[in-house]
Amino acid sequence: MLVLFGGLIGYNCSGEIxxxxxLGDMKYRCTVDKGFFSRTGGKTGVLFLxxxxxxxxxxxxxxxxxxxxxxxxxxxxxVPSPRNTLNLQDIxxxxxxxxxxxxxxxYNWELFMMNADGSDKxxxxxxxxxDEMYAHVSPDATKISFVVDEGSGRNKIRSxxxxxxxxxxxxxxxxxxxxxxxxxxxxxIAYLKGEYERYSTREYATSDLLIYDIESGKHKEHPNTKLxxxxxxxxxxxxxxxxxxxxxxxxxxxxxxxxEADGTKVFDLGKWGVEGCRPDIGLDGSTLVWGETDWExxxxxxDLSGPEPxxxxxxxxxxxxxxAKVYHVDLSPDGKYLAFSYGPEEGGQQVGGKAKGWNICIxxxxxxxxxxxxxxxxxxxxxxxxxPSTSRATAEEKTQKSPLEKILxxxxxxxxx
Numbered sequence: 001m002l003v004l005f006g007g008l009i010g011y012n013c014s015g016e017i018x019x020x021x022x023l024g025d026m027k028y029r030c031t032v033d034k035g036f037f038s039r040t041g042g043k044t045g046v047l048f049l050x051x052x053x054x055x056x057x058x059x060x061x062x063x064x065x066x067x068x069x070x071x072x073x074x075x076x077x078x079v080p081s082p083r084n085t086l087n088l089q090d091i092x093x094x095x096x097x098x099x100x101x102x103x104x105x106x107y108n109w110e111l112f113m114m115n116a117d118g119s120d121k122x123x124x125x126x127x128x129x130x131d132e133m134y135a136h137v138s139p140d141a142t143k144i145s146f147v148v149d150e151g152s153g154r155n156k157i158r159s160x161x162x163x164x165x166x167x168x169x170x171x172x173x174x175x176x177x178x179x180x181x182x183x184x185x186x187x188x189i190a191y192l193k194g195e196y197e198r199y200s201t202r203e204y205a206t207s208d209l210l211i212y213d214i215e216s217g218k219h220k221e222h223p224n225t226k227l228x229x230x231x232x233x234x235x236x237x238x239x240x241x242x243x244x245x246x247x248x249x250x251x252x253x254x255x256x257x258x259x260e261a262d263g264t265k266v267f268d269l270g271k272w273g274v275e276g277c278r279p280d281i282g283l284d285g286s287t288l289v290w291g292e293t294d295w296e297x298x299x300x301x302x303d304l305s306g307p308e309p310x311x312x313x314x315x316x317x318x319x320x321x322x323x324a325k326v327y328h329v330d331l332s333p334d335g336k337y338l339a340f341s342y343g344p345e346e347g348g349q350q351v352g353g354k355a356k357g358w359n360i361c362i363x364x365x366x367x368x369x370x371x372x373x374x375x376x377x378x379x380x381x382x383x384x385x386x387x388p389s390t391s392r393a394t395a396e397e398k399t400q401k402s403p404l405e406k407i408l409x410x411x412x413x414x415x416x417x
Contacts (some may be wrong), residue, residue: 007169014111016328020207022148022182023256024231024351029251036267043212044077047207049161050092053096055107055159063065063354072316073296073319075316076296076316076317076318076319077319077367077368077369078319078320078321079321080342080361080370080371081368081370082370082371083117083370083371083372084363085368086362086364086370087345088116088117088362089115089116091116091117091332091337091362092388093332093384093385093386093387093388094113094114094115094384094388095113095116095135095339095360095372095383095384095385096111096112096113096135096144096382096383097111097112097114097135097360097373097379097380097381097382097383098111098112098132098134098163098378098379098380098381099111099112099378099379099380100354100355100378101188101365101375101377101378103123103126103127104128105128105256106128107206108127108128108129108130108238109131109132109133109149109352109378110123110124110126110127111123111124111125111132111133111135111144111146111167112124112196114372114373116362116372117372118360118372118373118374124166124248125167126167129267130148131148131352131354132146132148132161133147133149133381134178134179134180134351134381135147135381135383136180136181136182137163137165137182137183137381137383137385137386138182139184139185139186139237139283139303139386140186140386141165141385141386141387142164142165142186143162143163143164143165143182143186143214144159144162144163144165145160145162145181145182145189145191146160146161146162146163146180146326147159147160147161147178147180147351148160148161149199149352153293154198154199157173157175157176157193158176158177158178158199158352159173159176160172160173160174160178160180160189160212161186162180162214165385167191169215171193174191174193174210174212174219175196176193176194176211177191177193177210178191178192178194178231178293179191179192179203179206179232179233179346179351181233181235182235183211183235183239184237184238185239186240187214187278188213188214188217189211189214190210190213190222190235191210191212191231192207192208192209192231192233193206193207193208193209194206195207195228195229199355201229201350201351201352201386202349202350203231203232203245203247203350203351204229204230204246204247204248204249206228206229206230206231207223207228208221208222208225208227209222209224209227209229209230209233210222210230213216213313220296223260223263223264224259224260224264225261226250227249228249228250229246229247229249229250230244230245230246230249230257231244231245231246231277232245232249232277232278234279234281234372235261236261236281236285236304237281237283237284237285238258238285238304239257240260240261240262241255241259241261241304241309242258242259242260242261243257243258243269243279243288244259245257245276245277245278245279247277250266252268253337254277255268255270255274256268256269256270256275256276256290258273258309259271259278267308267309269311272300272312272314272316273309274290274300274311274314275278275292275299276290276293277290277291278291279327280329280331281302281331282331282335283331283335283386284335285302285304286302286303286304287299287300287301287302287331288300288302288311289330289331289338290329290331291326291328292316292328294323294326294345294349295320295324296316296319297316297317297318297319297326297329297340298316299314299316299339299365300312300313300314300315301313316367317338317363317365317367318338318367319364323344324342324343324344325339325341325342325343325344325345325347325349326341326361327340327341327342327349327380328340328341328349328380328381328382330382330383331384332384333384333386335363335365336364337365338361338363338364338365338369339361339362339383340360340361340369340382341355341358341359341360341361341379341380341381341382342358342360342361342369343355343357343358343359343376344356344357344358344376347378349380351381354378355378355379355380356376356377356378357369357376358378358379359372359373359375359376359379359381360372360379360382369392399415
């Protein structure tokens with residue numbers, strides 16, 4: 001007789017059913033698409049239902065949480081706290097995010113910027129005929145990369161652009177491209193080519209990874225030409241690695257990868273217990289956050305100094321109830337806060353997915369979290385602006401800015417102070 005010591009059943013980032021369970025000291029994970037029951041039935045379906053029943057009868061239950069070394073999912077906060085729980089006005093960094101709302105009488109996706117307490121919202125794009133999404137701020141906080149959906153029906157196409165931090169001087173990087181991220185030098189943009197010419201909102205509909213030099217305008221193909229179905233890429237601060245989620249590509253089902261920025265080696269971080277999608281690494285290069293399920297965000301310590309990345313000290317940081325989702329986690333520049341998206345489970349977490357009722361939230365590193373937008377206008381994909389504005393920075397932070405000329409010339413700086 002099989003005895004299960006805890007289990008988890010839920011959905012992964014692509015909407016597939018995921019079952020995680022233990023048999024003795026071993027942990028198993030399997031992924032099943034939503035059409036499984038209608039296609040199988042018979043003995044296979046019965047076996048699957050038996051596994052569900054066993055999980056449901058185990059400690060923690062099928063809809064409970066796996067109890068892992070380094071933290072317990074059952075101990076995290078799953079509902080937002082009152083706004084005054086965190087001193088949001090003391091956070092000096094701004095946030096950019098995507099939002100679907102009416103612009104000059106027409107609904108579309110726009111990129112907004114706001115303070116960490118949700119005040120002083122500014123529409124950076126203001127283009128009623130286009131959809132701008134997936135904003136990522138360069139490490140020097142002078143530019144923003146993003147994607148634009150143009151056209152309609154079969155003629156719709158997604159392309160990668162970048163612009164100045166104030167929304168001016170837009171530059172097109174590549175057509176039929178997606179998921180851009182900045183290099184640590186703020187001079188290069190990595191992006192993924194669309195898998196097909198036909199438009200798709202599937203986040204993993206990607207093929208090659210290319211590097212764009214904003215000074216020369218040249219594109220360079222990544223050495224590993226076998227990269228496919230990866231998404232949510234991020235470039236590590238030491239410039240040596242990329243982190244990404246993968247779905248059904250390169251021999252992987254659904255996991256988070258680390259692969260060389262200038263080589264062909266690929267490593268599955270699932271080896272270290274990192275399971276889920278949409279990884280983000282802190283500017284210190286040692287803190288990793290990601291979404292393990294639709295309902296839980298995790299944090300760990302990543303070591304990139306050796307020939308193979310290692311992750312330890314894993315813990316659950318926050319979560320939500322099963323009728324909602326938490327996604328798109330992003331570490332603040334000082335490593336003290338998390339920004340993320342939160343809303344009803346019907347919302348689409350993919351780029352371009354409508355998500356009515358979703359808002360941007362901020363959490364401290366103890367897992368206490370609050371909503372900083374409340375209009376529910378499909379607010380998603382928050383990204384921190386790495387340099388604080390002088391009007392909101394503390395005296396200590398002001399003295400730490402370097403070089404001085406760079407800060408004084410920054411578009412977000414109040415030059416009257």
